[in-house]
Amino acid sequence: MIRDTTIGAKLWATAVWAVVGFFILNLFAMIGTVITSSFGTRWLGTWLPAGWTTRWYSSAWSEFQLGDVLIVSFQVVGLVVLISGVLGVTAAYALARREFPGKRLVMLLFLLPLLIPPITFGIPLATVLYQTGLAGTFWGVVAANLVPTVPFVILVMIPFIEQIDPKIEAAARVFGANTFKLFIHVLLPLLLPGILASLLLVLVRTIAMFELTFLVAGPTSQTLVVALYYAVFAAGVRAVQSIDAMAVIYMATTLIWLLVALRFVNPAQIVTRAKQQPAH
Amino acid sequence: MHSTFHASQHGPTLRQRLAANGFDAVTMLVLPAALFLVLLFIYPFAFGLVLSFEPKNTDASWLANYSRFFADPFLYETIAKTLWLSVPTTLINLFLAVPIAFRVRLMRNQRILTAILVLPITLGTVLVAEGLLNYLGPQGWLNRTLMTIGLIDQPVRLLHNYWGVFISLLLTGFPFTFLLTLSYVTGIDPALEQAAATLGAGAWQRFRHVYLPLLMPGFAITFCLSFVQAFSVFPSAVLLGAPAGPTRVISIAAYQAAFEEYDYSMASAIAMIMGFVQLAIVVAVLASRGLFYRGPASGAKG
Numbered sequence: 333m334i335r336d337t338t339i340g341a342k343l344w345a346t347a348v349w350a351v352v353g354f355f356i357l358n359l360f361a362m363i364g365t366v367i368t369s370s371f372g373t374r375w376l377g378t379w380l381p382a383g384w385t386t387r388w389y390s391s392a393w394s395e396f397q398l399g400d401v402l403i404v405s406f407q408v409v410g411l412v413v414l415i416s417g418v419l420g421v422t423a424a425y426a427l428a429r430r431e432f433p434g435k436r437l438v439m440l441l442f443l444l445p446l447l448i449p450p451i452t453f454g455i456p457l458a459t460v461l462y463q464t465g466l467a468g469t470f471w472g473v474v475a476a477n478l479v480p481t482v483p484f485v486i487l488v489m490i491p492f493i494e495q496i497d498p499k500i501e502a503a504a505r506v507f508g509a510n511t512f513k514l515f516i517h518v519l520l521p522l523l524l525p526g527i528l529a530s531l532l533l534v535l536v537r538t539i540a541m542f543e544l545t546f547l548v549a550g551p552t553s554q555t556l557v558v559a560l561y562y563a564v565f566a567a568g569v570r571a572v573q574s575i576d577a578m579a580v581i582y583m584a585t586t587l588i589w590l591l592v593a594l595r596f597v598n599p600a601q602i603v604t605r606a607k608q609q610p611a612h
Numbered sequence: 613m614h615s616t617f618h619a620s621q622h623g624p625t626l627r628q629r630l631a632a633n634g635f636d637a638v639t640m641l642v643l644p645a646a647l648f649l650v651l652l653f654i655y656p657f658a659f660g661l662v663l664s665f666e667p668k669n670t671d672a673s674w675l676a677n678y679s680r681f682f683a684d685p686f687l688y689e690t691i692a693k694t695l696w697l698s699v700p701t702t703l704i705n706l707f708l709a710v711p712i713a714f715r716v717r718l719m720r721n722q723r724i725l726t727a728i729l730v731l732p733i734t735l736g737t738v739l740v741a742e743g744l745l746n747y748l749g750p751q752g753w754l755n756r757t758l759m760t761i762g763l764i765d766q767p768v769r770l771l772h773n774y775w776g777v778f779i780s781l782l783l784t785g786f787p788f789t790f791l792l793t794l795s796y797v798t799g800i801d802p803a804l805e806q807a808a809a810t811l812g813a814g815a816w817q818r819f820r821h822v823y824l825p826l827l828m829p830g831f832a833i834t835f836c837l838s839f840v841q842a843f844s845v846f847p848s849a850v851l852l853g854a855p856a857g858p859t860r861v862i863s864i865a866a867y868q869a870a871f872e873e874y875d876y877s878m879a880s881a882i883a884m885i886m887g888f889v890q891l892a893i894v895v896a897v898l899a900s901r902g903l904f905y906r907g908p909a910s911g912a913k914g
Binding site: 341344345348349351352355356358359361362363364365366369376377379419420422423425426427429430431432433435438441442444445447448449450451452453455456457458459460462475476478479482483486511536540541542543547557560561564565567572575576579582583586587590594 | 633634635636637638639640641642644645646648649650652653654655656657659660661663708711712715723725727728730731732734735736737738739740741742743744745746747751752753754756783786815837840841843844846847850851863866867870876879880882883886887890
């Protein structure tokens, strides 16, 4: 490893860390404000609320029908994870193992929904879903959320499948395994870490996917993040602390899954695998 | 897929000929996902494009939506307003991300830092907007701190104007830009830098003459992806900005056309214009990428 020991280099390093520290400080302070406010009784013009209470959670729970919203959210997320897993892994397998004319075009088809932001393709998508009557329903929300998640699973899984030696599959074929048996007994155990990682990321993304759900959801098919948006949008109707309590519940549901996901994935290696510094 | 002729008389069957070209049962596994995306991604786009040329008012000409967009300042100014938010924030994010990524790549334990930085991405724009409403408010912790240390005399107005959205774009955009940058930076073989250092290159020279040429394509892609995200800003522009004034971004115009005026034709036209502006910037950036070095950078042996 190269070490710069000049004063300039040290000042530069300090400045860089100061920026990082400032960013993280503000981030935590922002999250801290929400949490503090959700437990506070009255908070006007002071550093901290006048007293502490947990009653905003019960009032948020009943005011925003959080029970129903959470059930819908988990159903949507569960189905999205399941369907994008099935569609994504099978397609990724085909793309990792076969060369065929038009493969580049198919890859482009899977790349575009990830590159184009949801709000751009969400508006035409919502238009089509409204015309078919799917919008506003539970299945419309699931379908819309699958548009970016299926390509996501495919792109994460392709390198994962490519690193598995095809000879293992050939050996299983020699011993008479059909495609289904091959998949269940050979591929699935080998691919499980990759599938788990990609589906956890899909899960976290779908909980936080605001735009697509917002554009197609009806009153009974709202997920938590859309309900939170409407609550903040109509601020003044409800107590601020009540909205903050809802925001904390939302944070908790995403962060639990993020913590689980981070045990399996390193977010810094999205594009390339890091070249490790040789040990000294 | 089944051929009706007899194989021995007419040469290879259709199935065999397809398999020779790479189309066999395994290749067909790609079909469900591909069909799904054609149905729910390509078709809506094509439908929206056609619909945008069929104005709600059936007497109007086929270009009526577009001519209305570019004639009405309330509509066409959204492009400039969105660019005025997204370009500076993307550039700031990228210029901050590069030196930080170069520092962090030397860290042994990057996991905690990356975990913290993934937080705003995971929480999403709605939650960040809701948090900033508290934090940046006149009685929020930021203004209190600034007043306590004496930097300002009275609270700075950071909400319901340009700066609220600006800050939220930094907060949610920076981690995304940083993680992409970091993964490009760590993908470069450190042996290249060590070689340069052995030959006596200083830190700035190593960056300028070794890393920068190799990383330029990666930075161009990072800029494009971050810009496209920032350009489609929606919840924070509504909640933190002035959605009728300086932060009336193009996605708000599209949303209002669709869900407040129920003019799906106009909404599709605005969505197409939004997509086109994004595409134009991305193509411009990626075309200039051709001016830089392209070739192996991750070392000969993988």
